[in-house]
Amino acid sequence: MSKDLFETAAAQERLPLAARMRPRNLDEYIGQEHIVGKGRLLRRAIQADRLSSVIFFGPPGTGKTTLARVIANHTKSNFLSLNAVLAGVQQIRAAITAAEEHKKLYGKPTILFVDEVHRWNRAQQDALLPWVENGTVIFIGATTENPFFEVNKALVSRSRVFQLNALTDAELRLTVERCVQDQERGYGQWHIAFTAGALDHLIETAAGDARSLLNALELAVETSVEHWPPPAGTDIVINMQTAEESIQQKAVLYDKDGDYHYDIISAFIKSIRGSDPDAALYWLARMVRAGESPNFIFRRMLISACEDIGLADPHALTVVNSAAAAFDRIGLPEGRYHLTHAALYLATCPKSNSALGFFDALKAVEQEQTEVPNHLKDANRDGDSLGHGAGYLYPHAYRDHWIAQQYLPDELIGRVFYTPGATGYEQTIRDEVLAKRETQLAALQEAADSAKTGYTAEDWQVRTEGSSAEILEHIRDTLIKLAQLDADDRVLVYRADGGLLLWASTRIAVNGCTAGLFERSEALDAALRYAETFEVLHRPITALMPPTASACADEISAPSEAALFPGASVKHAAETACVCGASAAGYQQSHLNPHTNPTVQPLFPDIVFDAVLAYNPAATLPDFAHFFSRIAAEQIAGARVVFAFQLPQEGLRLASLLPPGADTQRFTAAESAFFTDAQNERLSWTPDMVAECAHNAGFTLQTVERKTYQERRLITQAELHRWFSEDSEYGRHIRSSFADDPAVLEAIIRRLEQCCRKPVECGRGVGYIYMHL
Template structure:
């Protein structure tokens, strides 16, 4: 059975079926996986798909996306519904796929809707054929595939999560439908009363199928008979819109993702002291039919885990509310749910009760003996002295006395750390004071230390070795990339390609997105292209042979349709006195990031430092004057104020990163400094020196006259800007 077979007449099909997009260009929404330049879009266009699983709520376009693939691929495309198809159908599809590959060298794409509905044996039957490449699986499911789909199938597939469509997406779908004369209602003049369309879009709640079904009902029941004559006016009232769409059922089941995600959001809202959010998530659970006793159970846990000693009454309040609910029941019991929720959301918080798990860990590591003075004295005090030396706290002032209660091997071990929140804050000082007195007493009882164990020499040596081999570039790479907040499906633009480590690190961060780089230098481009040969063409980064110096580089056809969530500028900041962030701002997605690094030669070590103590102070001063002029004119420090005044871009970071390394001087490193050319270091320094002084400086800065190695600091500027949301 083919899910995508078309009826002989569109009129017999539901509108949602007629309006299914046929191409990527007609597909609306899911820009996070299908936006221009993203991996999935490139793979569909290139017809180079691997096995895929589409996961998301109903009406978000999973089956539609499969149909788009069916319309664009040259492979055999077979579709099945896991609810209607059994093992027999699956075996027939596999056999056909095997023959197609064997006799015609043609691969088969098998689309399975509701793939989670197949049992384990049915899913297992697919595995060897997916593994051999006989079948490329495309599965669609509303359930989390990591729980409901065979783990071996998931591990061999790319999982793409589809999100509920935005209101803007839904309005775009309505517009397409009202303009399409063949499949939609473009033959008639469909108009909406104020708020009528808003109501349909709002209640559809991200579900395109629900919206189109409602639109069909509203449009086709408004005229006395349908279809009316061409160009007739169809006026949709608010009441017609309300009657055409029912309130959407809350997507919630007691065993699936939405159940666990919603209760997780509820508990985290309580923990985060947000009463509004807590009430919202609780209301969603109650409306979906969740058992209030389950909600109370989770609140009882939260009262001890998240509130604990900050408000010891919280547990009593929740327990009392749960008990009252058992007596009252629904619907009035919702007041008790609400009271408990608001109490937990607004009271002070402390998770100090987690100290128990530290104690549990200590118990697991060592079974320590009970100290002698704490043992039961009623049975063998006279024989073994059990209980001897115990001090009865009630016999002392304030009913407390300092003595050791922990086993000897755990002396001084601290598990409970009282916070300063609520009630716990009032006892914090007392707990700490008692602990200090107990520690003093333990120190008095500790025997003389007769030996000392040094640290782990092997471990220290390993740390030194690792630290010693950590290159300066790795430190810069970490500082540049780690804070970038890169999503797996983000698109990144790197300019220019000068640093392979940075290129591949960015590529690894976006397995479902895409990386584009300006690669104008042949050596760098060839090296990267050689490394990419083993990748499928659709998964390769995009290299564009253009230079930033070319004023028309942005007009390159591969770059024109693209926007990026991240733009990374390596070693460049401006062009002809115009900042690159300003030039590229229109290519950056809303809320996107500019990240850049720039060497600051004048802020790091200087060559004149190697002459200190080796020449007279007056001569050194003249050398330093020429050197300062060289850095001021040839490598001016970037102006932070210019970055702060860019429209639609906010400067978030402007940081200097000093990186020290050990340099071994050689003729190759020194040669550029001494080039006798306008603009060189030597050209600036020699302006204040005589011939004899110049010869002397040259001699002193020869490799054989310098230390075998010396510390050299390079400073880098790291800057980040963020684009506004609109």
Template sequence: LSRSRVFVLKQLTKEDLFKIARQALEDKERGYGLYNIGFEDGALEHIIETADGDARSLLNALELAIETSSSPWPPQKGSNLFISMKDAEESIQRRAVLYDKDGDYHFDTISAFIKSVRGSDPDASLYWLARMIYAGEDPDFILRRLLILACEDIGLADPQAITVVNSCAQAFDRVGLPEGQLHLVHATLYCALAPKSNSILCYFDALEAVQSEQAEVPDHLKDSNRDKEAFGHGEGYQYPHAYREHWVAQQYLPPSLMGRLFYIPGSLGFEGSKRRDVLIRREAQLAIQPEDIRQIEDVNLVWSRKGESRLHWRIRSESSATERLLAIRTAAFNALPLKPIDNIIIVDPRSGFYTMEALRRTREGKAFVLLNNKEARLELENLSKTEEEIIQPEVAIYEELTTSSAVSAALKCFLSELKPSFVILCEFCRVPIAIYEILAGLTECKENESFRLTAFDVDIEASSRLSSALIAMENLNDKEKEFCSHFLAFENELGHGPTFTNFDSKICSTKEWFDKMKSTISAFDVQKTMLKTSYSRPIDEKQLEAWLDASTFYGSNFRKAFSESETEMLKTLIEKFNRNPQWPLNILFFEF
């Protein structure tokens, strides 16, 4: 502005506006001097008052009032035109916009209004609304902007906002001005007072993903009415309404986008009340691994009714994998006396599933996290962004710990400088032996007792026993108790229950792991605890039929040990069990 001259434009007085109005009415070349124009008492004064010191607004209002008073326009020279108070009012309401649409005033005022509503300031919102209505802004324009704001700036924090604003818009259409101002005020105040969230803008992240990659629809999400028999379309889809709380963990994104997060729920209002459920389910969904749900990834080129039946029960039998993981995590971390200020080292083979719970419980502390692969690191980075109050952890993957001296040095530095309270091995039988050898070696410097080395995993043999689930039921009669005792003895002798093979993805057995830890830690001192919990796991007929199939190890031994009548009693007991299907879960918890 150094070489510019700045002019400040001030509002004109009413006397100035009267002069301008008379000039426009009398000028025969650029005005309406060719006609005899009369005004009802107060009509011209009302137009001048509404112009609010703006000559252009005044001229626009006069133009519309005069040119809409005669049809067709222009009339013959010397015609008498009369502008009533009603004509003046209607011209103000009907004009395009009193302030210049191509200038700053119009856009600045609506911008101030929207920013005030978005900023939850009801006083400023009412002021700018009144300013626009007084100046003759189109009410439909204001309501359209509020409809946009109800989704963009309020969104799921208050899903009713869009309904309220739309109802006000409909009411305004029926009532009109001046009473319709009440509906404008109603909509404005509701939006100003509502909790705010712009999480709905996550749609554009999804749109960007679509524009950059057109991924194939997964087979289990395809229409099963076409090509089901030939290619297995729709095969393996789990119907959510068939499960507790009408939800089941399954992947809905294409494989190439698995683990990608678009929606991050806000913390206010309706959305805030759903936030924890969304985050917990998402963590569990990402933690589910193929072996947990027995998902068959190969394309089916040959289909059979028998194969379809087996796939149905297999997927249904493992649909509660999420429930199991949540139960394990809750029980294990309840046993850990973590404090908010604790620093920790955690080994997590579940793509950050256990880490997220640890971070929530140690919000003021720092964490060093070891994950199974790069994809898991990306998933954890995405998940941790959804928690605003946690400190972002240092993250490395197994391979880096064994091959990168920098990562190894970083871990030692974390241990020596931050003195973590806990080193936690989650589901230790899934962790490669080389990893826990390195971590166990760190316990050699435990003379300062700065940390506690803890580890947990499921006792797969004990947790696979159906007899333990049945014998825990209440109100069993004498015959049922006798059968359950016999059944428990059978599974104890067998060494496991029917779900034992569902845990066959372990890298090593509990005994192998324990022996390795014993040989690695010189001053071996261990405390072993068995944590008991349960999770919801209903059993359907097809699942039981598969368990008792004579071609399986478990089924063949069962049929040798039990009669047909006892098999029928087992079916009766399972019907009773399904009324409250709580499957026992035993978790081994070690502290060194």
């Protein structure tokens, strides 16, 4: 036993320095922050052991093989490694056999790492395809050549490509520092020093290649003493001459070997699904040569046209159907051209299997008994007697022939059955379909918020009359443009309940991540259901904001005028008011500055955020303190913080609907006094005041803007009665202004009822702020 241990230790010592210092886990890994930084997609995939097939593409010495070794250390799956320079078809078959045995015994796939995968010829690469496709093998390839040119297209299409960049000088310097300090694998037993410029020369000449740098360092250190290894504690100095002699100019790798022609042996439909026209023609010829019925072949292609191509190319079904009809008229042997025409069209089409969403819908039908929403029922038969169809909004009456309203049954709101693909025709409609769906969900969520504050769903049906959804879309697009989101960003969405910003960010930050901070548990549950339409690793990370003073919140009743000046939820505003004080004027610096409020704990401690987005994060000026403290508790130093909020003073004014007159002037003055009352914290604030609060909280402002949107609204009599009731803050103020002559006010209300029988134009003011901590 001791001899074996001695031999193992000796073998370890004989390993090159670059091999000994190879990182063993993600914490030791240096560089490639854009793909393995905290919160990035690849890092989360490795940590969760949920890796799919990937290809690492980058120059030598950037950590491709090292990443594969890190994956091997993290995964519970079987891990096999091949070098394409040395391995041939026999080694591939042996690896596949081992993978099949492991899957049979343990039910888990094998991760197969192939280094220098571009060195394999087409046949060797194709040999992996069936096993990657059926899940026996998870493929990890490493290549210095562009995989889109040098690796089989079918293999690339089944893998996610991650491009690794040359290491920066700072990352190379950190690599050297770790090496000279590590006593187990590096040179920590000795005192390594560099004369002026020596280390800089090694780093500069390595040009981003960590392996080249470590090889040069090894040569420089171990040839600077007479015998290696010297006694522990020996001083070893690397001067400029040694550095220049130790590192050599790197050779440029350029490999164009191999005949890259498709030679796949696969089944006919599987070849079509895999977009390989050569294999499709081969199997088509085999079937025709064997005497297979052309009607059967066309039948299978008609199925594939909808199952495998679908809306990625809506013309596929028409092409195959026309080819089949032409074959019936012409027959064999000339009809073989029509078989070929249809097969080649399908094989070269973009692919989508989104039509499988029908079976998810069928399953929902079988499992749940639901009622048709009243506004979707047929109004022609019993609309007058039962009110069927009441509240339905005719989409053609609106811009772009679309308006946000509920179409699914109440029990299925938020369920998704169709997810458009990202290729072909579906790629052109994908963003619009998802954006409309998400705007609709956000609008329905806003309706739910209103219902919780005394605002009924029936009122929402008429409130959406007009361009509310269009305004939500514009606000979303403006925030994303201001934040300059890109694929590598790690984004925090505050008050993600409506999903307006959450899903757009999730689609954009595909290599980073999106974290959603939710205010209500039911909204979080709905978001989790919708997130099931995304791949597991592309789903947003979520958390529920902890309550701060729920007891205090329960004592505050919901305002009846939520429709006049909507904002954040009342409970959230109440909680913040209880914690931070009753008025903006009474706010202390300690409340506004998150760095002096240690009670706020981070909810995403493992993520360093690049951007923060929010819409309506607060309902009152004091309420913004909770927002600032909450986001500042996360790691957002240097992040782009962009948020928008509705301005209550720039909303609907009922006085604007009245004809001129003395009574109108009196009502206008009373209403204006209500909205400009400095004591009313829910109304008396502006973008500049919010910006000042942000500045006091330690944020640096870059942009403060305001925009006014015009929308059409249909105001109901129920709304008017609620607004003018004694239960409404607005109603109490107006009635007190007409206490000396209530009959005049009643007459004004009757005139307003007449004015509101058709949609009215009103403004919606929105403030935008861009800042950073």
